Amino acid sequence: MSVPSERTYQDRLRESILGLGEHSTRKSHYPELQRRLDELERFRFLLDRSNDLFFLVRAADGRIVDANASACSRLGYGSRDLVGARFVDLLLEAEVLLIEQTVTARLRRDDEEPLWVEMTMQRARFSGEEYLVVVARDVTERNRILEALTESENRYRGVVQQVTDGILIVEPGGGAIEDTNRAVADLLGYSHFALLGLHTMDLFAPGSRLPDEGSTTVCQLLRSDGNPVPAEVTVTPITYGDDRVMHCFVIRDATARLEVERVRREAHEQLEQNILQFATLGDHIRNPLAVIVGLADLLGTPDAERIVQQAREIDRIVDQLDRGWIESEKVRSFLRRYY
Amino acid sequence: MTGETGGLRKFVAPEFVCGAGAHRLAGQYAKNIGGRRVMLVTDPGVRAAGHASSVARVLEEAGVDFVLFDRVSQNPRVEEVADGARRFGEEGCNALVAVGGGSPMDCAKGIGIVAATGRPIEEFEGVDRIDRPGPPLLCIPTTAGSSADVSQFAILAAPDRRIKFAVISKIIVPDVSLLDPELLHTLSPALTANTGLDALTHAVEAYVSTGAGPVTDLFALSAIRRLTTYLPLAVRHPASPAYREETMLASLEAGLAFSNASLGAVHALAHSLGGLLDIPHGVCNAILLEHVVGCNFSWAPERYRAVAEAFGLNVVRAPREVVRAALIDRIATFRHGLGIDQTLSGCGMDAGDIPALTRSALLDPCMVTNPRVPDETMVRRCYERAL
Ligand SMILES: [Fe+2]
Numbered sequence: 001m002s003v004p005s006e007r008t009y010q011d012r013l014r015e016s017i018l019g020l021g022e023h024s025t026r027k028s029h030y031p032e033l034q035r036r037l038d039e040l041e042r043f044r045f046l047l048d049r050s051n052d053l054f055f056l057v058r059a060a061d062g063r064i065v066d067a068n069a070s071a072c073s074r075l076g077y078g079s080r081d082l083v084g085a086r087f088v089d090l091l092l093e094a095e096v097l098l099i100e101q102t103v104t105a106r107l108r109r110d111d112e113e114p115l116w117v118e119m120t121m122q123r124a125r126f127s128g129e130e131y132l133v134v135v136a137r138d139v140t141e142r143n144r145i146l147e148a149l150t151e152s153e154n155r156y157r158g159v160v161q162q163v164t165d166g167i168l169i170v171e172p173g174g175g176a177i178e179d180t181n182r183a184v185a186d187l188l189g190y191s192h193f194a195l196l197g198l199h200t201m202d203l204f205a206p207g208s209r210l211p212d213e214g215s216t217t218v219c220q221l222l223r224s225d226g227n228p229v230p231a232e233v234t235v236t237p238i239t240y241g242d243d244r245v246m247h248c249f250v251i252r253d254a255t256a257r258l259e260v261e262r263v264r265r266e267a268h269e270q271l272e273q274n275i276l277q278f279a280t281l282g283d284h285i286r287n288p289l290a291v292i293v294g295l296a297d298l299l300g301t302p303d304a305e306r307i308v309q310q311a312r313e314i315d316r317i318v319d320q321l322d323r324g325w326i327e328s329e330k331v332r333s334f335l336r337r338y339y
Numbered sequence: 340m341t342g343e344t345g346g347l348r349k350f351v352a353p354e355f356v357c358g359a360g361a362h363r364l365a366g367q368y369a370k371n372i373g374g375r376r377v378m379l380v381t382d383p384g385v386r387a388a389g390h391a392s393s394v395a396r397v398l399e400e401a402g403v404d405f406v407l408f409d410r411v412s413q414n415p416r417v418e419e420v421a422d423g424a425r426r427f428g429e430e431g432c433n434a435l436v437a438v439g440g441g442s443p444m445d446c447a448k449g450i451g452i453v454a455a456t457g458r459p460i461e462e463f464e465g466v467d468r469i470d471r472p473g474p475p476l477l478c479i480p481t482t483a484g485s486s487a488d489v490s491q492f493a494i495l496a497a498p499d500r501r502i503k504f505a506v507i508s509k510i511i512v513p514d515v516s517l518l519d520p521e522l523l524h525t526l527s528p529a530l531t532a533n534t535g536l537d538a539l540t541h542a543v544e545a546y547v548s549t550g551a552g553p554v555t556d557l558f559a560l561s562a563i564r565r566l567t568t569y570l571p572l573a574v575r576h577p578a579s580p581a582y583r584e585e586t587m588l589a590s591l592e593a594g595l596a597f598s599n600a601s602l603g604a605v606h607a608l609a610h611s612l613g614g615l616l617d618i619p620h621g622v623c624n625a626i627l628l629e630h631v632v633g634c635n636f637s638w639a640p641e642r643y644r645a646v647a648e649a650f651g652l653n654v655v656r657a658p659r660e661v662v663r664a665a666l667i668d669r670i671a672t673f674r675h676g677l678g679i680d681q682t683l684s685g686c687g688m689d690a691g692d693i694p695a696l697t698r699s700a701l702l703d704p705c706m707v708t709n710p711r712v713p714d715e716t717m718v719r720r721c722y723e724r725a726l
Contacts, residue, residue: 028372030474031372
């Protein structure tokens with residue numbers, strides 16, 4: 001680096017002292033003002049791009065002194081139309097307006113269509129004057145989604161309510177009943193709302209064990225009038241809401257099924273008894289038959305020969321019957337196995 | 340000097356740099372005053388002389404973006420101001436650089452006001468009517484006379500109303516003036532004479548003004564001395580840098596004087612006349628000056644004596660009537676010597692115009708500081724004598 005000659009340095013110093021240096025200009029706030037304006041413009045740009053509606057309202061007269069582009073476009077006004085308007089004239093309907101609280105309101109659009117918003121007001125002070133800063137969020141879309149969700153939920157609820165199996169959503173371990181359907185109410189004789197106030201255990205006969213998770217058990221449930229109702233209960237764990245694990249009880253009335261089972265059981269018992277009687281019948285016949293053959297041998301007459309012959313015929317028939325019993329035994333075990 | 344503020348004097352001047360090569364600081368100054376995209380206001384004559392392009396080059400070298408606006412006529416019009424202000428906004432300009440004589444500088448002042456306020460320039464006719472500063476204004480004069488580069492005046496024409504009107508406010512005193520005698524070399528002898536006589540009128544009127552003060556007096560008398568010596572030389576030797584520089588300095592002095600002390604009847608009458616006839620402002624002044632001095636003399640005889648001395652007349656002990664006659668004669672001789680020997684009728688004025696001209700002149704703000712409180716008779720007489 002070369003050292004500047006003394007002459008050049010003196011020249012430059014002289015120039016600077018005379019005010020001819022690069023930055024030597026009388027004080028002016030304009031360049032700084034321009035920078036601030038740029039910042040303001042950038043900020044304004046951001047504000048205008050926001051989906052929320054911003055209003056600056058002078059507290060003294062309630063008039064809008066500034067509004068962002070979203071406020072103008074969402075309400076259908078020109079960019080400067082809102083300035084000077086009274087803010088209350090924009091309000092079609094609102095809850096009580098409180099500072100720093102979010103309220104729901106309807107704003108008046110230029111085409112008279114209401115705009116649903118969620119609105120928050122804050123106090124502000126600029127240059128010694130009181131203002132209200134109003135931030136309003138357009139909730140039209142949100143409301144529409146909520147409506148669609150409610151409709152979808154109602155549809156599912158309708159299905160659940162209409163199925164013939166009872167459904168109970170309960171806290172695991174016999175806790176509170178969270179939800180239920182009409183089939184449960186019909187089966188147990190409660191109203192829907194009465195059921196929601198009960199615990200699972202209230203629905204089971206005293207001394208009953210709760211069915212295990214994942215199993216299907218026939219239980220004795222208690223009707224609201226105190227009478228028991230047999231029911232087949234299947235317990236399935238489900239996720240309910242965001243993160244809660246609940247139990248879903250699917251309940252089917254077992255009264256009719258148990259009746260059918262009883263009749264069938266009785267028929268089986270009768271059948272078994274008949275077969276057993278039948279099995280001893282051969283022995284019962286063979287004993288007197290042996291006596292007849294013995295007596296005939298003592299006679300030693302030709303007629304005795306014929307009596308023995310007939311007795312052997314009877315024995316053959318009994319043998320045949322015995323073999324028939326074996327067949328019947330097979331039938332019985334088949335019946336036991338499959339019915 | 341009446342009223343509570345009668346004895347107070349205020350002096351407002353722009354930052355100015357004078358000397359050969361001053362215009363080359365335009366880029367640096369445009370940046371320092373905050374200019375990012377400047378509007379370069381000029382007129383076709385100045386463009387033809389190449390001054391606009393040399394300033395444009397300096398701006399480019401400094402990296403300052405600019406938009407050229409040269410639709411300015413000799414007497415800048417309200418519609419030209421409106422046009423310029425519209426473009427100023429559309430182009431996103433934030434500062435003004437005026438290159439030329441009084442016309443582009445006055446137009447630039449108007450553009451600044453309209454751009455800042457969004458209101459038509461006619462609304463600001465009169466004194467102290469502007470309540471908001473315009474963008475920074477940097478002036479580079481190419482004549483030595485109008486002193487619009489240092490003054491609080493902007494004179495604009497409303498052709499549909501056939502008048503010229505003044506916008507007067509300290510707010511329109513430019514921020515910076517770069518006075519470069521190099522830019523005067525292309526001035527024709529006639530234009531040198533016209534503008535020089537305008538400057539001389541400024542100095543005389545500022546000195547006898549009821550708003551004159553010790554500071555403006557210094558500048559006014561110095562300007563008169565300098566002009567009486569160097570203006571004829573500059574007209575005769577247009578290429579002489581030394582004479583050009585003297586006329587430029589004289590114009591600066593006269594400008595600082597009249598911008599702060601204001602003017603008088605000569606300018607009031609000339610403005611009125613300028614609305615009717617499209618004749619150069621300097622010529623109007625030159626024709627009227629001697630006649631107005633005649634009418635005013637008795638209301639400020641000692642001031643006029645000092646003026647006469649500045650003109651080089653040895654009148655220290657002369658009786659007032661002698662001073663009056665000598666001064667009037669000296670002024671007349673001076674302008675004739677510079678080739679300005681027209682009369683108003685020669686310029687197209689008719690005796691029938693006088694009543695209307697008189698009415699309009701009496702309303703001109705420059706009348707306020709005339710040493711003699713003007714009346715219709717006085718104004719009419721001045722026009723009649725100059726006819
Ligand atoms: Fe002038």
